[in-house]
Amino acid sequence: MSDPTLPSPRTGNTQWPDWNWSEQDLSGYPPYSQRVGSAVRAPHGESLILDDPDVLFTDGTIIVQVEVKHSIGPQAMPANILWSPIARMLMSPTRYRTEWLSHVSDMNYERHECLKRRDIRGARWAVLRAHYYSLPRSLLLIPVGFLLHQLRHWLGF
Amino acid sequence: MLNGKSWPSGKELEVLRLLQSAGSGMYGLELVEKSHGAIGRASIYVYLSRLEEKGFVTVKRPVTADHPGMPRPIYRINGLGERALAAAEDIGLFGARARS
Numbered sequence: 001m002s003d004p005t006l007p008s009p010r011t012g013n014t015q016w017p018d019w020n021w022s023e024q025d026l027s028g029y030p031p032y033s034q035r036v037g038s039a040v041r042a043p044h045g046e047s048l049i050l051d052d053p054d055v056l057f058t059d060g061t062i063i064v065q066v067e068v069k070h071s072i073g074p075q076a077m078p079a080n081i082l083w084s085p086i087a088r089m090l091m092s093p094t095r096y097r098t099e100w101l102s103h104v105s106d107m108n109y110e111r112h113e114c115l116k117r118r119d120i121r122g123a124r125w126a127v128l129r130a131h132y133y134s135l136p137r138s139l140l141l142i143p144v145g146f147l148l149h150q151l152r153h154w155l156g157f
Numbered sequence: 158m159l160n161g162k163s164w165p166s167g168k169e170l171e172v173l174r175l176l177q178s179a180g181s182g183m184y185g186l187e188l189v190e191k192s193h194g195a196i197g198r199a200s201i202y203v204y205l206s207r208l209e210e211k212g213f214v215t216v217k218r219p220v221t222a223d224h225p226g227m228p229r230p231i232y233r234i235n236g237l238g239e240r241a242l243a244a245a246e247d248i249g250l251f252g253a254r255a256r257s
Binding site for chain 1: 225
């Protein structure tokens with residue numbers, strides 16, 4: 001009751017104008033305030049770092065006042081090609097540096113240019129293109145050979 | 158120095174010609190665009206790395222970039238590459254190989 005961090009209708013606190021505040025509401029649930037720091041993962045994967053939100057527990061309702069201090073967007077994070085670890089194992093270090101990492105840097109450049117224009121679809125296509133072009137063509141023989149083998153089995157030749 | 162093993166192939170000569178026409182250095186994607194389909198994006202870095210191994214181009218890898226991730230390498234034809242290109246044009250090898 002005497003907690004100064006609580007809003008009070010008597011003092012004309014307009015922070016929460018819809019708040020139905022009364023003595024009776026607080027009788028069974030003594031309010032208290034707690035200062036916590038927490039992190040929230042947004043649906044799109046963005047990490048929001050919350051700094052000292054005020055949490056008030058009342059009659060089963062939790063009001064969280066948050067302030068976003070810093071936001072790390074997906075634009076700031078460089079993308080990588082999914083099969084880079086495999087390429088690193090199979091390629092020589094020189095070839096990995098000269099051929100593979102150039103594809104990765106091109107992808108990041110194109111993605112960054114698209115994101116600057118707010119072209120999200122173009123940025124996704126840039127990542128997909130890099131995956132396609134970085135794939136060694138000899139590896140494409142594996143699915144092609146598999147399909148030909150299946151066709152030979154199905155068609156009986 | 159320009160023995161048979163280290164002589165640039167037709168596509169590599171095409172890359173050298175594009176680099177020479179540019180004057181200053183070029184990125185890999187720029188080379189693909191300037192070639193108008195003659196050089197594919199999948200193979201451009203294969204040719205460039207071979208040319209670098211053979212000593213016809215110099216590569217500058219900037220420390221910082223204006224985009225996230227690693228900076229893009231900049232390729233430039235060097236003196237040996239220009240001599241090889243001039244020799245190929247003199248003997249008519251460039252046109253024959255470039256068409257292949």
